[in-house]
Amino acid sequence: MFEKLRNAFREAIDNFHEELNRDRVPEAVDSLLRGMRDEITDAKVRLGDLEKQITRALKEAESEEKQAATARRRGEMAEKIGDEETAQVAREFAEKHGQRKTLLERKALALEEELEFHQEEYEDMLAQVKEAEAKRNALAAQSGRAGARDSLNAADDLFAELDRMAEKIGDEDARAQAAQSMGDFELRGEDYASPPR
Numbered sequence: 001m002f003e004k005l006r007n008a009f010r011e012a013i014d015n016f017h018e019e020l021n022r023d024r025v026p027e028a029v030d031s032l033l034r035g036m037r038d039e040i041t042d043a044k045v046r047l048g049d050l051e052k053q054i055t056r057a058l059k060e061a062e063s064e065e066k067q068a069a070t071a072r073r074r075g076e077m078a079e080k081i082g083d084e085e086t087a088q089v090a091r092e093f094a095e096k097h098g099q100r101k102t103l104l105e106r107k108a109l110a111l112e113e114e115l116e117f118h119q120e121e122y123e124d125m126l127a128q129v130k131e132a133e134a135k136r137n138a139l140a141a142q143s144g145r146a147g148a149r150d151s152l153n154a155a156d157d158l159f160a161e162l163d164r165m166a167e168k169i170g171d172e173d174a175r176a177q178a179a180q181s182m183g184d185f186e187l188r189g190e191d192y193a194s195p196p197r
Helices: 004-020 027-080 086-191
Strands: none
Touching: 027 086
């Protein structure tokens, strides 16, 4: 009976630990990975924002170029009709639009450099997350093995205690049987020892 109980108990413990350790990974590792993924998401958003800023700066530079060209044409037309004041204002506008165009092109270049920098940073972060996830799986396996070892050690101690209990009960049962047979012997011995009446 104890052997069946012990085997059933061992099987239940093994099944329990298999289920428990199947997806068991230290929470600190999962938390770290979540943080890294959040940083990657933020970095991806920053990359998207930089790309939009570059596009906007280039469009604005193009618009400034068009406005500068329009101001130059107006200035030329004003010179043809002899309106020097309008021609001067048009030249000033063309120059200001040209300066803004140059400034926006420089801004786009600086943003492109920043985009390159953050793109490399983003790719490094992706590589680090992949490496961390691989280590997470190894850590989970190691944690599962350590947990299984600890569980088996604890279970072995419990089974050893069950074995001792079974032996003790077996010994007590043997003593009881011996005592009973001794009792029978004593009773029989008394029967033989007592004088006949």
